[in-house]
Amino acid sequence: MNVLGVDIGGSGIKSATVDVLDGAVTSERLRSPTPQPSTPDAVLATIEALVTQHEWSGDVGITIPGVVVSGVVHTAANIDDAWIGLDAQRMFSSALGRHVAVINDADAAGVAEVRFGAGRNITGTVLLLTFGTGIGSALVHDGVLVPNTELGHLEFRGDIAERYAAGRLVKSENNPIDWWARRVNELLAYIEVLLSPRLIIIGGGISKRFDEFKDDLTTDAGLLAAELGNNAGIVGAALAANKDAP
Ligand code: BGC
Numbered sequence: 459m460n461v462l463g464v465d466i467g468g469s470g471i472k473s474a475t476v477d478v479l480d481g482a483v484t485s486e487r488l489r490s491p492t493p494q495p496s497t498p499d500a501v502l503a504t505i506e507a508l509v510t511q512h513e514w515s516g517d518v519g520i521t522i523p524g525v526v527v528s529g530v531v532h533t534a535a536n537i538d539d540a541w542i543g544l545d546a547q548r549m550f551s552s553a554l555g556r557h558v559a560v561i562n563d564a565d566a567a568g569v570a571e572v573r574f575g576a577g578r579n580i581t582g583t584v585l586l587l588t589f590g591t592g593i594g595s596a597l598v599h600d601g602v603l604v605p606n607t608e609l610g611h612l613e614f615r616g617d618i619a620e621r622y623a624a625g626r627l628v629k630s631e632n633n634p635i636d637w638w639a640r641r642v643n644e645l646l647a648y649i650e651v652l653l654s655p656r657l658i659i660i661g662g663g664i665s666k667r668f669d670e671f672k673d674d675l676t677t678d679a680g681l682l683a684a685e686l687g688n689n690a691g692i693v694g695a696a697l698a699a700n701k702d703a704p
Contacts, residue, residue, distance in 0.1 A: 460484055461699045462512060464505055464520045465563060465691030468492060468536045468591035471501065472688065473508045475516075476696035481574030483689055485512060496537045498544055502553055509554060519699030520550055521563035521691045523592065525606045529560050535611070535620070536591045559699035564588045565605050566694025567661050567684065568596020574693065575685035576659045585609075585655040586684065588662035589625035589642070597653065609649060619645055625664035635667060639674035646677045655679045661690060 464473045471492055475485040488508050493500035509518065522541070525532040529547025534540075550558040561569075568586035571577045577584040581600050588594040593610030596603065610620035623641040627633045646658065658677060660668060661684035668683035675681055684690055 459700065460516060461696035462509065462514045462516065462518045463566075463692035463694070463696035463699075464508065464518060465566070465695055466492065466496075466501060466521055466523060466537070467563070467691070468523065471504050471508065472692055473505075473512065474689070474692050475512065475514065476693050478696055478700040481570060481686070481693050481697075483692065487689070487692070488512065492537075497540050498538070498546070498549060501537075502549065505550070506553065515556070517557045517559075517699045517701070518550070518554060519559045519561065519566070519695035519697065520546070521566045521695045522546060522560055523563045523594070525608060526560050526562050527606065531560075532606075533608070533611075557699065557701065559695075561695060561698040562594070562596075562606055563691050564594025564661075565596045565603055566698060567594070567686075567690035568598055568659075568694070569603055569697055570686055570690045570694035571596075571659050571661065571684050572598045572601060573697065575690065576682040577657060580657050580680075582656040583653060584657045584659065585649070585653060585679075586659040586661055587649075588684075589623070589660065589664045590629075590662040591624065591626050593620035593624050594662075597655075612648070614645060614648060625662045628664060635664075635671050636674060638664075639671035642671070643675050643677075646675060646679075650677055650679060657682065659684050663688075
């Protein structure tokens, strides 16, 4: 069964259809720049255009880079404030005229990695952290997601964690990767005290450079790079919309 997964990121909105039984991407992957300002209306128009380009009439799963509870967006650190309080699930379903599920972006990536990627067959506590514009987190225990953990917003070193150690500090602000990795290592040590995960999966754009920084990370947890790369959010979005999910 196929579902269209849509991943709303700080710079791009990506989409593809996904076979929810094996996590395979089954269409061309499309990408449109995230509108600026990233208001709900502008993002909806971009998603409508992507759905049309895919010639897709089936169900859709959409990630949001903020807390999502029962389809309602509660925070918007890296998207327009107009999302806060909006029932995004209802907006997308009525505009697209079909079943739509909405899920936090990191939660989507975490579920996808645990089902089909670096965390498959791992029991116990698995934590995925995405390092991009912000820091996203997905906490999964024995395959079950605890949604909206938002560890990127933990207070840390006098600020919030994502301002201290987001991937953006390397990508957009040109800091050296080992400088950034030392900061990530401090953050992982703190998170380990809180959650003692068995496995930490590093996702986000910077995970492509995992080999360059993995030796700087001294956590006792297992440590792996995300395997689904840029597709993790898309795959997790599609899984969230799968009405036949076990
Ligand atoms: C948001 C999270 C999101 C993360 C990654 C954070 O600023 O609060 O909800 O998962 O960025 O996009």
